[in-house]
Amino acid sequence: MSEALRLAEALISRRSVTPADGGCQSLLASRLAAIGFECEMLMRGPDDARVTNLWAIRRGAEPGPVLGFAGHTDVVPTGPLERWTSDPFVPSHRDGHLYGRGAADMKTSIAAMTVAVEEFVAANPGHAGSIAFLLTSDEEGPSVDGTVRIVEALRERGQALDACIVGEPTSVDQLGDMIKNGRRGTLSGKLVVKGVQGHIAYPQLAKNPIHSLAPALAELVATRWDDGNAFFPPTGWQVSNVHGGTGATNVIPGDVTVDFNFRFSTESTPDSLKSRLHAVLDKHGVDYELAWTLGGETFLTTPGTLTEAVSDAIDAECGLRPALSTTGGTSDGRFIARICPQVIEFGPINATIHKIDERVDVASIERLKNIYRGTLERFLR
Numbered sequence: 001m002s003e004a005l006r007l008a009e010a011l012i013s014r015r016s017v018t019p020a021d022g023g024c025q026s027l028l029a030s031r032l033a034a035i036g037f038e039c040e041m042l043m044r045g046p047d048d049a050r051v052t053n054l055w056a057i058r059r060g061a062e063p064g065p066v067l068g069f070a071g072h073t074d075v076v077p078t079g080p081l082e083r084w085t086s087d088p089f090v091p092s093h094r095d096g097h098l099y100g101r102g103a104a105d106m107k108t109s110i111a112a113m114t115v116a117v118e119e120f121v122a123a124n125p126g127h128a129g130s131i132a133f134l135l136t137s138d139e140e141g142p143s144v145d146g147t148v149r150i151v152e153a154l155r156e157r158g159q160a161l162d163a164c165i166v167g168e169p170t171s172v173d174q175l176g177d178m179i180k181n182g183r184r185g186t187l188s189g190k191l192v193v194k195g196v197q198g199h200i201a202y203p204q205l206a207k208n209p210i211h212s213l214a215p216a217l218a219e220l221v222a223t224r225w226d227d228g229n230a231f232f233p234p235t236g237w238q239v240s241n242v243h244g245g246t247g248a249t250n251v252i253p254g255d256v257t258v259d260f261n262f263r264f265s266t267e268s269t270p271d272s273l274k275s276r277l278h279a280v281l282d283k284h285g286v287d288y289e290l291a292w293t294l295g296g297e298t299f300l301t302t303p304g305t306l307t308e309a310v311s312d313a314i315d316a317e318c319g320l321r322p323a324l325s326t327t328g329g330t331s332d333g334r335f336i337a338r339i340c341p342q343v344i345e346f347g348p349i350n351a352t353i354h355k356i357d358e359r360v361d362v363a364s365i366e367r368l369k370n371i372y373r374g375t376l377e378r379f380l381r
Helices: 003-012 024-033 103-123 147-157 209-222 270-283 305-318 362-379
Strands: 038-044 051-059 062-072 092-094 097-099 128-136 163-166 178-180 185-194 236-244 255-264 288-296 323-325 343-345 359-361
Touching (some): 003 024, 003 097, 003 103, 024 051, 062 362, 097 103, 103 128, 128 147, 163 362, 178 305, 178 343, 305 343
Parallel strands (some): 062 163, 163 343
Antiparallel strands (some): 097 359, 185 255
8 A cells, every 4th residue: 555545544534524623734744743844733713613724844955945735634524424335534445446535625635745745855855945834624614714824824924935736636537637727716795685575466565676686687697797818717707596575475575685706817806896796786776785705816827837847747647738727616725825926726536526425546646646746856956
């Protein structure tokens, strides 16, 4: 059994449903400390939802860039246990796959990163530059006491990174076919349109907020917010929930609530999107209240030394050149980008993440470790 597989199994066996860490980071810190890392546990959040964060750094014998590895030790809830083929926290093997919650997202990546660094340091004890780890147990949760807190602490100390690899499962059909070199921003709104409740047979005595909203909603749905660019698709706007009415069929509602979300490219900003949406509502004379929540800004790493190092390592191990993509949801890369000019995400196939019987191809674990090590060898040369 390879060391990376052994460590992945050890991590999967620790029950770390967000925001719990289950002792994963203590295990990792002990291994990193043994090869010269300075490790610091940063506990954040309320006592009943304590978040465990690990910052670890090893400074090389020669000056050079700081390359970080980032990830999360927390996992999503299992769902109905009776639907799993085996216990999600007892790593098991079937048909060449390792099964367990977190196998793909993202304990395998963390294990592969750790062993890659162990091997690299053993072969290059006087390596140039520095290697760092940023690990949290608050990525699958609200993400308010996790990586963002590590980044704040590092900012206060004047500690920056030159490049960082987040171990998100980005591969689609085969290991290495996709790297995420950025993510769209996310901006949500809760819109409450006001009306006057009344009997449906006497509409002249009421004001239907759904009718008031309808023309504006049609225009918002049809709006092209931007055209995107070479790295990002056009900004999208979607309604996720509509709530209105009393449940009775003979009552005009007094208000209607609409939840919506922008996934935006670098061609738009939160302020520009807010302004344009307000303008549509105002043009149609809608009486409303609107609360905004910015879930994350965009980030983008243009092709450069990090994408080249990772792509070359993938090519050497897998014989293919990865596609660069900014699709998908948010990740902790949006926080790390505040102190790091080059942030990419790369990890195993993502087909089973968050699903029942989450799994990862066993053969890919050693190859993933080799890619991370190959990146170290190319970036810290």
